[in-house]
Amino acid sequence: MSPTEQPVSVLVVVPGPAAVRPADALVRAVETAHPSWQVLRVWAGDPDLAPATVEWCDAGPTEFEAAALPADGRVLAAACDAVGRLHVGPVVVLTGGAVAVDGSLGALVAPAGEIVVVPRLLEPPPLDDLGPSTSRLADDGRCSTAALGFGAGTGDTAAWLRETLTRPESVSAGAALETTAALFPSSWCDDPAIGASAWRWGADSPSLLEAPTFDPQRPWLLDPSLDAPPRVSLSDPARRRVVDALASQLGGADAVLRLPGGLTADETVRETLRRFGQPTLRPWTEPVPTRSVLDEHFWDVLHDLEPDLRAAFPDPNGADAGRWAAWTRQAVSDRRVPLLIEPLQSAERNGPRRTADRTDGVNLVGYFRRQSGVGEVARRVAAVLDRAGVPHTTVGYDDGDGPGVADAPECDDRLEYANSIVFVNGDQFDRFRRSMPDVFGPGRRIVGVWFWEIDTVDPDWVGHTHVDEIWSATTFMARTFAALRGPEVVHVALPMADPTPSIRSRAEFAPLASAGDRFVFGVVFDHLSVTHRKNPSAAIRAFRDAFAPDEGPLLVVKSINGRRCWEEHERLLAEVGDRPDIIVWDEHLPHADHMALIGSFDALVSLHRSEGLGLHLAEAMALGVPVIATRYSGNVDLMDDESSILIDAEIVPIGPNGGWAYPATASWAEPDHHQAVDALRRLANDPAGAVELGERGRRHHAELARTTMSEAAFVDVIRHRLGLTGSPTTDH
DSSP: OOGGGSOOEEEEEEOSGGGHHHHHHHHHHHHHHOTTSEEEEEEOSOTTOOOTTSOOOSOOOOHHHHHHSOHHHHHHHHHHHHHHHHOOSOEEEEETBTEEEOSOOGGGOOOTTOEEEEESOSSOOOSSSOBSOTTHHHHHOSEEEEEEEEOTTOHHHHHHHHHHHTSSSOOOHHHHHHHHHHHSSEEEOOOTTEEESSSOOOSSSOSEEEOTTOOTTOTTOSOTTOSSOBSSOTTSHHHHHHHHHHGGGBSOTTOOOEETTTEEOOHHHHHHHHHHOOTTOOTTTSHHHHHHHHHHHHHHHHHHHOHHHHHHOSOTTTTTHHHHHHHHHHHHHTTOOOSOOOOGGGGGOOOOEEEEEESSSEEEEEOTTBOSHHHHHHHHHHHHHHHHTOOEEEEEOOOSSSOBOTTOOOOOOEEEESEEEEESOGGGHHHHHHHOGGGOSTTOEEEEEOOOOSSOOOTTTSOGGGOSEEEESSHHHHHHHHTTOSSEEEEOOOOOOOOOOOSOOGGGSGGGTTOTTOOEEEEEEEGGGTHHHHOHHHHHHHHHHHSOTTSSOEEEEEEEOTTTTHHHHHHHHHHHTTOTTEEEEEOOOOHHHHHHHHHHSSEEEEOOSOOSOOHHHHHHHHTTOOEEEESSSGGGGTOOTTTSEEEOEEEEEOGGGGTTTSOTTSEEEEEOHHHHHHHHHHHHHOHHHHHHHHHHHHHHHHHHHHTTTOHHHHHHHHHHHHTOOSOOOOOO
């Protein structure tokens, strides 16, 4: 009798409550593919939370295993226990919530005395920087823990694997399984339809899909836990359709358990129990001995696990004992155990040195060498003061997220004057003060040129107590900062110089090389500026509804930092789907080339939810490019209905889309989709009218640059507000 003809048992191991419903869908899928197989459910979650309405197999991890192992380790321990108890032959193990079935699993049926494992990779991948990284194989093991087969008579193999999982010398579940496969009779499943995952996708229609960290709320990502752009991207419409069809079987597989009292069994807790606990511990039914182990050893294990803590407190039981104890007290007080701490080195960094306290000029301090909007403003102001003959020095501050500027200006990096204008946003000001203490001090006046994109600001987030004035480039931002009730807030319009594009032609940009005379809409944004706020997806949705794929117009979505914010970038690609007339191009360009690209568009679209300034919109108008933009926030200082197409918007709560940057209770705009669709059609159907709108925008920008946003007006503000003494002579 061949393995596939033998009576087969399938163990669907459920790691927690969130995986119960996906596991039910998995059971139905297995029964559809193999009606004659017996399917058993095994609980591997919190011992107190197993649903009573489900018939569970009398097997599973011990309480110690449940507390000491991550989800995949608990699943393997439960499977090994069941294999040892059932005494039946061949068993296929599937993790509920981690795998989805859509075809035959015959390749997982193991011969007697052997196990079958599923390799994460069937062939060497390209050596690239996509995720998962091949370096993870050393830690995670080369085979999947979510799907495997045990042949008849493999009880000893299962027992050895189970013991390996809980030994004090910690190994991952995948590494333990790989070692077991190397030491005991085994075979590797080479069926490309089995084991499609974040590692590989070998068949158009996989029989078994593995996605243990799949989040139904983010269905455009197969593995949201990655820290790099994905090796297997769901921007491929065919793959996305497969995942959408199988999504009901996925989710909840990576559940973290909670011990009595609400203590999360995170990595540190699990590692502490493995190192110092005994297998006889029963954390749920007898919690006191377990808590004693944690109380005695938790902080030592945390210190050992985290490189940042070891660097900050190299001798926690000796010279650093006092500081280390204080840190642990603060961690407890905050009801958290953070993995990272604020670097102590910032206070010790060698910043610029003060050489004088002259009052006839100003120090300009900021992101001169960084590619960011604030850095561009700093460079622009320095150029204005050069032309006006206002004495100044430039000091580069490099502790920011943006990449370096290709042709970074040379900074003086000295503090010559008592007055300083600092181009560092408020939420970074506390760190800036620790990095450059010589900027501050008695008799020194500090102006913060700050940008903020929404209508509220948390005073705990910004270092407004460290500045004498806040200068805001738009009335929208000035109103927001005025609510801080701290330093004086002044609306200071930035000088609007004409952009200087490079000589690159439209056809020299990759996404426009074959555009010909098609009408090209452009979107430009930086993922680090919060993708949800920039809202490029709204432009994509409007374009999809405005035009059929072969209608003619083209949409180019130009981004930067997509690799750093790969999850948001993947979602953007998923929005594009199979539309060949929408091109996403993630590329850093020199500023002059970036201006040339904007100048190559037939229209620039910004359906933003909020903008502090909207400098790119002003630059497009200066280049004569018509602009479609949301009628909300800082950009309305720069445009009106005569010089642009403004899209009405509803003010809505930000909610969870603000992420780390903005409070959920704050507000921003949701631009009107139908108006945006109509605006796109209006311009594409009337190219001559679009050219005329661009010309009106150019004239409007020129008028602003001549009056309220002129260089002369800006220089007058600096001289008046800072009380510069002496005649304006060049000192730079």
